[in-house]
Amino acid sequence: xxxxxxxxxxxxxxxxxxxxxxxxxxxxxxxxxxxxxxxxxxxxxxxxxxxxxxxxxxxxxxxxxxxxxxxxxxxxxxxxxxxxxxxxxxxxxxxxxxxxxxxxxxxxxxxxxxxxxxxxxxxxxxxxxxxxxxxxxxxxxxxxxxxxxxxxxxxxxxxxxxxxxxxxxxxxxxxxxxxxxxxxxxxxxxxxxxxxxxxxxxxxxxxxxxxxxxxxxxxxxxxxxxxxxxxxxxxxxxxxxxxxxxxxxxxxxxxxxxxxxxxxxxxxxxxxxxxxxxxxxxxxxxxxxxxxxxxxxxxxxxxxxxxxxxxxxxxxxxxxxxxxxxxxxxxxxxxxxxxxxxxxxxxxxxxxxxxxxxxxxxxxxxxxxxxxxxxxxxxxxxxxxxxxxxxxxxxxxxxxxx
Numbered sequence: 001x002x003x004x005x006x007x008x009x010x011x012x013x014x015x016x017x018x019x020x021x022x023x024x025x026x027x028x029x030x031x032x033x034x035x036x037x038x039x040x041x042x043x044x045x046x047x048x049x050x051x052x053x054x055x056x057x058x059x060x061x062x063x064x065x066x067x068x069x070x071x072x073x074x075x076x077x078x079x080x081x082x083x084x085x086x087x088x089x090x091x092x093x094x095x096x097x098x099x100x101x102x103x104x105x106x107x108x109x110x111x112x113x114x115x116x117x118x119x120x121x122x123x124x125x126x127x128x129x130x131x132x133x134x135x136x137x138x139x140x141x142x143x144x145x146x147x148x149x150x151x152x153x154x155x156x157x158x159x160x161x162x163x164x165x166x167x168x169x170x171x172x173x174x175x176x177x178x179x180x181x182x183x184x185x186x187x188x189x190x191x192x193x194x195x196x197x198x199x200x201x202x203x204x205x206x207x208x209x210x211x212x213x214x215x216x217x218x219x220x221x222x223x224x225x226x227x228x229x230x231x232x233x234x235x236x237x238x239x240x241x242x243x244x245x246x247x248x249x250x251x252x253x254x255x256x257x258x259x260x261x262x263x264x265x266x267x268x269x270x271x272x273x274x275x276x277x278x279x280x281x282x283x284x285x286x287x288x289x290x291x292x293x294x295x296x297x298x299x300x301x302x303x304x305x306x307x308x309x310x311x312x313x314x315x316x317x318x319x320x321x322x323x324x325x326x327x328x329x330x331x332x333x334x335x336x337x338x339x340x341x342x343x344x345x346x347x348x349x350x351x352x353x354x355x356x357x358x359x360x361x362x363x364x365x366x367x368x369x370x371x372x373x374x375x376x377x378x379x380x381x382x383x384x385x386x387x388x389x390x391x392x393x394x395x396x397x398x399x400x401x402x
Contacts, residue, residue: 003041010034018063018084020046024070025091038073040081048084048105061085064104068092075115077102086126089113110134119144127169131155140165152176161186170212185209193219202226207246223266234276235260242266251276288326310334321345322361330354350374352394362388 007014012030013022024034048064064085068077071092079099086107089095095113100120102108108126110116114135121141127148131137137152139160149169152158159178163185171188173179174195181201182191190212193199199219206214207229214231216222218238228234228246232254236242242264249272251257258278261267267284275295281287282302289309290301297317301307307324313333321327322343332351339359349369358380362368366385372393375382 001039001041003043006041015063018047018049019065019067020044020083021065021067022069022071023067024072035070035072037071038075040068040074040078042078042080044078044081046083046085046087066102066104071095123147146171182206190214191216193217195219197221232257233260234258236264237262238264240265243268245270245272247272249274249276253277349391352391356380359383 010022010031012028014020022034024031044066046064046066048061050061064083066083066087068074069088069090069092073094074092075094076097077089077095077099080101081099082101083104085104087102087104088109089098090109091112093113094115096115096117098116098120100122103122103125105125105127107128108124109130109132111130111132116134117136117138118141121144123145125147129146129148130151130153132151132153134155136157137155138157140162142162142164144165146167146169150167151172153174155176157178158173158176159180161183163183165186167188170190170192172192177197179196180198182203184203184205186203187209191210192215194215195218197219198221200221200223202222202225203209204226207227210229210231212231213233215233215235216239217235220240222239223241224244225236225242225246228249230250230252232252233256234249234251235258237260240263243266249259251259254277257276258280259274259276260280261284262280263283265283265285267287269289269291270281270287271292273293277297279294279296279298280300281304282300284304286306287304288306290307291309291311294311294314294316298320299316299318300320301324302320303323305324306326308326310331312331314331315335317337318339319336320339320341322341324345327345327347330347330351332353334351334354336356338357339361340356341361343361343364345365347365348367350371352371352373354374355377360378361383362385363383364385365388367387367389368385369389369391371391375390
């Protein structure tokens with residue numbers, strides 16, 4: 001069908017402002033037959049129109065949106081089809097190929113297109129590109145580039161990211177069970193992998209090629225983070241198979257800055273030197289020892305039920321150890337600027353050189369021994385247990401009793 005005839009047949013799809021909305025799922029009777037169309041005409045172009053210039057130099061546009069929805073028999077979108085602002089291809093169950101000519105500026109979304117296997121290997125301009133519920137989508141081809149953010153979600157066959165793929169924005173992959181590895185050479189502003197049940201490998205150049213932050217959450221087969229970069233965030237929550245961390249992890253000192261290892265139940269020892277505004281090891285139920293150098297405003301190791309050892313001279317803002325039921329002693333030289341929480345631990349004597357600036361929560365430490373030196377230094381609040389013993393000041397000239 002020629003473009004002129006197509007426009008005449010589906011006149012209500014062609015909007016005055018420049019949008020083209022080909023939806024067989026609307027209640028408009030004149031559009032229902034779109035469901036049976038097998039082809040689109042050549043030359044479809046959703047054009048954006050300049051409607052003025054703001055005093056700040058901003059150039060406002062209207063129109064330029066192309067929607068192709070519910071065209072069940074459509075297999076190919078012809079080369080030459082264009083959308084200046086945004087393009088949405090939704091519920092087109094037999095579309096297998098997309099043209100390189102569709103390259104909108106703002107948003108490109110492909111959803112519920114189960115026959116689509118790949119994208120054209122071009123540089124996509126869209127600020128936001130989303131590929132969602134495309135069951136046969138398998139790969140990002142070599143040389144494919146994205147100038148904005150890329151989301152691939154609920155694509156169970158997605159398994160390959162070719163060498164040379166670059167994402168200038170954030171790269172998010174969620175619930176893609178066939179994906180096993182991220183290759184070397186992948187570049188992105190940030191990397192977010194979520195619920196990819198078979199992801200086992202990250203690239204050695206991860207720290208160099210991801211600029212802003214890394215989130216790898218609920219990927220149970222991932223065992224190692226090979227390198228770390230100058231990031232604002234490292235979140236590894238729920239990676240139950242994680243066993244090894246980089247030697248050094250340093251996160252920028254921002255309001256969002258943190259290292260989160262919540263629920264990493266295979267970690268037994270943390271040897272890494274970690275620096276971040278917030279560090280969380282909560283629920284690492286097999287963690288026995290923290291031996292690396294820790295620098296943070298708050299270290300939370302809540303419910304690390306096997307934790308026995310902390311590093312000597314630990315100096316942090318707050319230390320939250322509630323629920324660490326295997327912890328019976330604290331190391332020497334600890335300096336806690338604000339809060340120490342020992343609820344649920346079995347610490348029964350505080351070190352004489354312990355220094356806590358504001359709050360000590362000892363409410364569950366019934367019978368704990370508190371050296372007089374600790375009380376003399378402390379100027380904040382202590383939540384005492386029902387009973388406790390104050391140890392007299394140790395005579396500096398006398399040897400410490402064994």
